Amino acid sequence: MTNTPPAIELRGISKAFGPVQANKDISISVQPGTIHGIVGENGAGKSTLMSILYGFYKADKGEICINGQLTPIPDSQAAIRAGIGMVHQHFKLVENFTVVENVILGAEDGAMLQPSISKARKLLTDLAAEYGLEVNPDTRIEDLSVGHQQRVEILKQLYRQAEILILDEPTGVLTPAEADQLFRILERLKEEGKTIILITHKLREIMEVTDTVSVMRRGQMTATVKTSDTSPAELAELMVGRKVLLRVDKAPAKPGKTVLEVDNLRVRDHGVDKLKGISFQIRAGEILGIAGVAGNGQSELLEVLGGMIPAQGGTVRMNGDEIDLTGAKSDGQSRRARGIAHVPEDRQSEGLIMPYEAWENMAFGYHHDPAYQANRFLMNNAAIKADTAKKMERYDVRPRNPRLPARNFSGGNQQKIVVAREMERNPDLLLVGQPTRGVDIGAIEFIHRQIIALRDQGKAILLVSVELDEIMGLSDRIAVMFDGKIMGERLPDQTDENELGLMMAGMTKGAA
Amino acid sequence: MDFLTILQILDSTVRLATPLLLACLAGLFSERSGIFDIGLEGKMLAAAFASASIAFVTGSAWAGLAAGIGASMILALLHGVASITFRGNQLISGVAINFLAAGLSVVIAQTAFRQGGRTPALTGNARFTEITLPFADAVADVPVIGPIYANLISGHSILVYVALLIVPLTWWVLFRTRFGLRLRAVGENPAAVDTAGISVVGLRYAAVLICGVLCGIAGAYLATSLSAGFVKDMSAGRGFIALAALIFSKWRPWYALMACLLFGLLDAVGNRYQNIQLGDFVIPVQFMQALPYILTVIILAGFVGRAIPPRAGGEPYVKER
Amino acid sequence: MDKMPKWADVILIPLISVILALLVSGLVVIFIGESPIEAMQIMVRGAFGNAYGWGYTLFYTTNFIFTGLAVAVAFHAKMFNIGGEGQAALGGLGVAIICLTIPWPHWSVALLAAVIGSAVLGAAWAAIPAYLQAKRGSHIVITTIMFNFIASALLVYLLVNVFRVPGSMAPETARFPEAVHLPNASQFAGFLGFRPSTPLNVSFFVALLACVFVWLLIWRTRLGYEIRAFGHSETAAVYAGIHPVKIVMISMLISGGLAGMMATNSVMGEAERLVIDNVQGAGFVGIAVALMGRSHPVGVFLAALLFGALYQGGAELEFEMPAVSREMIVVIQALVILFTGALDNMVRMPMEAFFLARHRRQEAAAAAAAPNPKPDAAHTGAPAAQREE
Amino acid sequence: EPALVFDLGGKFDRSFNEAAFNGAEMWAEETGETYREIELQNDAQREQALRRLAEAGSNPIVMAGFAFGSTLDVIAPEYPDTSFVIIDAEVDQPNVQSIIFQEHEGSYLVGMLAAMASESGTVGFVGGMDIPLISRFACGYAQGAVAANPDATVLANMTGTTPAAWNDPVRGGELARGQIERGADVIYAAAGGTGIGVLQAAADAGVFGIGVDSNQNYLHPGSMLTSMLKRVDVAVYNAFTAGEEIEPGLMVLGLAEEGVGYALDEYNEELITEEMMAAVDEARAAIIAGEIEVHDIYEDSTCPVQMQ
């Protein structure tokens, strides 16, 4: 250890949100010019701790030292002055502003906009070139992929010349390629002497880039170790408090009859062709994984099969008979009636009604289920609650309280609720999008096991994920999507990340 | 319909549109910052009363204007305290302010002037009189442009020109200044503003107070320019029409001008053609009086389409739930 | 766990707010040179002091329940229905037509028909804005405001040119026939001291039924479930197979229907004829009632009762205190709306802090008491905590 | 102790209710006695107010406004010992005195004055709401105008269809301006608070305005041609003076009874020339004598004179 003062030192930080003790007497110190990882279960208190360091929340107790001297951080302004920048888990961007507007927001120089904007535009192009963070300064955020929005968040901090950079689950929404690029950037920043704190649920990333790593659990800091002295397995155990299987092991698939036949499916949305004639099949008892960079039509594929958007053409057969893709029977209800269950990509805006209590969410989409009705007119809430309690038990949703609003569950547990709801219907076909996004490893392991189990019951599963390892680990067949088309199919054991990576970039072996 | 008639209708349009325009721009500032405001009506009414009273007492329309702005700002501040500081429901607060203004104005007026909740009629300098722009009379005889300049452009109260100037000003502030950028941001995503180290509360109060100023001018125009004194409930629902215009314009300054002129025009036409006879069938007056509102609906449905309010609108900004 | 006990949330806080509102009102009363204490006494006595007061209080309450529920239902679908005024006016038209055109054998059938008639016309008046919102995205706030004006124009026309009694100069319909006069409180609750003149009539029970109906609808039926889900998140609703257009239409139709049903009380039950401007702002009061009632039938009922009391108490105050004008009453109403509705966090925040601190101490006490098993340690901790305040 | 109930327009509507109020005040000053009064807030209170007063022992109870008609019809029998006076509506009960004003006759006279004072030959009328009572003013006015000047044009506008119609001076002013632009140089306002805006606009534009109900000449000395007097004040005064010995039945107050008329005072005496006065007084006499028959719109809800 050098004897230079630590870039960041937190002493005895505590924070409570009403009844919830999010942080309890936490102390850490991070050396300048290092990358420090923080891992922990959903709801462990990571985001809260960082938000306190960034002055977004005020700590109830404790003090903060920056570069050795005591620095009170009452608000984000103070944090920014202290050279701290934070990329939040849920981006803090103004959707309908342009990139450059978002970047200068709060860091304008002068009351007039024009000078700041032109200055920023120039600086942005420089930074973009320097770090390979190309984004068009004048596109609106809402027109950017999450990956690019991520870049904007980072550019914001670089523009403010942050010396200390906090990233809260930055790779949750990134493709492997994007993630690797992000890490190259972090390395560069580190070489420039900047200090970086990285929150992630992906131990691989921790091992790859961090120098030291802290583990949080139930609002407390349980351990801080040199990354080189630890292993994923050990970290996992520290986080969850028990041994975790990091690699899913599954028996070879025993495919049965064809469940889903998709033929030349076409979807256009806001005048853009999202699916340009997709064809594939899934048989009972197999998992078809769809790999691809976000925004190449996977989402639309799930949405159209799930009945959220109409198709412009093509046919889809479920167990042999054709399903309505445009008419009155093309909605989510009729899909479910046909035995199609759907774990949507975005739990918070699609899969759940955040203010609804767990039990209400457990009936979401299945609220017409006769088992949930008391009579012709009224629903049987008691029955739903009872059913929910069972399912929360079986899927180990914590806290195990059917009356808690979805909003107050951690992402991991929110996801478990959705998964429980959909899988317990034991559908003939399960559509799964980003099943483990933003979810801690304990939950990941659990959800993966459930998916495999469903497959082994002889159900067909369509898995969409930007996590290549997830695809590789779970799928029996892998199809790669690029620009609304399927580039080709591979078997997991006969391909590797590089080939898939090339296909995701739109290049087939031949072309490459 | 001859040229002169058209001029007269347009002239009336301008007068009717001005209070709407001011209130509409007021609402624009407030709602762009994420604070919904259905209390425009009340603020206008309070301003009308205050301006009329003070104008009468001091005999100066300008003093009246100041008082009107002051009264309106007090209510705006109240709205701010309720919906920003105490994160109350912005709609309720607006409703309350409308009631409050309707009641207080008359109660105070009655106690102060003993004229049944009215203020005495204003005369002379206590009113904003119509000003004639330079050369108006000179060019009056020049065909076409002459009358347009003399009758339509010239000959309005100063406040009309003020209102018209505020449109580009609003646009400029909103889209060309740092303040405007932050104001729009706080209405779209306050968390973004907060994490950027800017005070959400401060910005919103600023917006709400600007709203107060503009409503104040609108009220003063009603009481000290269009008419000569305060009569209870004299805002007569204009605040709500302004609100409609605001949504109509999708919270954009220039479109707000268009929308208000449109409402003004429909109104003027409705006033002008009340007794229309087709053959021996007389179109009911009530139909002609409803026509502006019917047309509004038709235009809205036919040409305007979906209006998406500022994303954070109506939601108090809460960090820690 | 919640930040504070339910009773504090639903009873204590509103109570404190109302008291604050009345205190400020007292200042205004002083301003016009009267005794606030006396004024308060008169208002409370006037509203609740005797059957006479109750009769009027509950009569107004009935109106506000209908318009309040109307706004509330729309709110659950994230729809802001400012059109209660117009919809209620049309409801009045429906009642008038029902009562004047058909010779009803008995009031009960007539009431049933009137409920349907008023609901249908009220719903019809909400239908166009709803359809335009659902299909064209035309903002419901604008269209409903416009439809209020259109409704009043329509009614003036009809009352002057169609329904006016020939020879009478009053723009109002003929009085409804005896057969359709609704029994009032003196008939079904005379033993409580209601006199024949009381305006409180059986449609009060229709209003109560409406509360139950709305409660069941919103919290117990699939439709209500879908309405609330849609109100919270449209995308999620679509994911669950809920049709936005259907929800917008249905919720607005129900809303309009409820608003229209107000006429069974004001037009059929009290005026027994349709007069110009028969709604008299109840549509707007409904907005405040719904917001203050947190869009929950029980809350709506309580808020409606509060406003009913303000109306009746205000009337008495005006009668007893010549110096108090009717606008004075409006001011008091405004203050009540302000404090109970918009400023309730001003009371809630410190309350929450208090109960949280108390809760913490109890836990501490419980923890301390844990070793030696004393069951009610937590409870004994509580008063101690309060004493420290 | 007598009592007075004002209609929804409110005690100080600058016309009708205010006139009633003035009458009561006049009586109170002369006799030094007191009276009770109630301002209604909503329709449901009509019955409430009447009962409150009847039970409080007020007698007689005077109410201003046709809207009380059907309510009083029900209440009166319940309080046979109380005598009621209703203005502007006819209620056939043994203890009710109904007072009807012949507004059309008064309006006829001011219509004549308007036409005679007008140089353009175009005169205007601005009403509050398009209800029979207001149409009656309008129609009488129009007849008078045409009588004085056969090819006079009469412009007529109504303010609105909501209660705001009676309190919208801004719109009233706008309607007046519109009529002035169309050539009207005399404008008759029968629109409560809205009228204030009408008369103001007339004064601003330097044309004549005509007030209504109570004498409004003082509002804009010099530009108020006259006011159509509807002596509601007198009616109330008489009722209060008569006290409990009011003889029930219908009382029609026209020109003959001086229940209606036109105002002539220091504010407008220069404006009314000799021959104008002569002509009007002649017509007045003729109407009283029944030689001139002023059409009453109540009879068939049509007006012989076409207004624009």
Ligand SMILES: Nc1ncnc2c1ncn2[C@@H]1O[C@H](COP(=O)(O)OP(=O)(O)OP(=O)(O)O)[C@@H](O)[C@H]1O
């Ligand atoms: N804004 C808030 N208001 C109230 N409680 C909160 C808030 N944010 C977090 N909490 C509580 O604090 C606890 C810690 O939250 P935090 O976001 O720090 O967890 P986390 O470690 O970031 O979880 P994840 O890994 O899912 O991001 C949560 O369990 C939650 O109950």
Ligand SMILES: Nc1ncnc2c1ncn2[C@@H]1O[C@H](COP(=O)(O)OP(=O)(O)OP(=O)(O)O)[C@@H](O)[C@H]1O
């Ligand atoms: N305003 C809030 N009130 C209560 N709990 C909250 C609030 N905001 C966040 N939380 C809780 O804090 C914990 C972490 O918050 P966070 O937003 O990080 O969720 P998350 O697990 O990260 O979800 P995701 O991974 O999808 O972002 C979760 O328990 C979440 O439910």
Ligand SMILES: [Mg+2]
């Ligand atoms: Mg987090």
Ligand SMILES: [Mg+2]
């Ligand atoms: Mg997370």
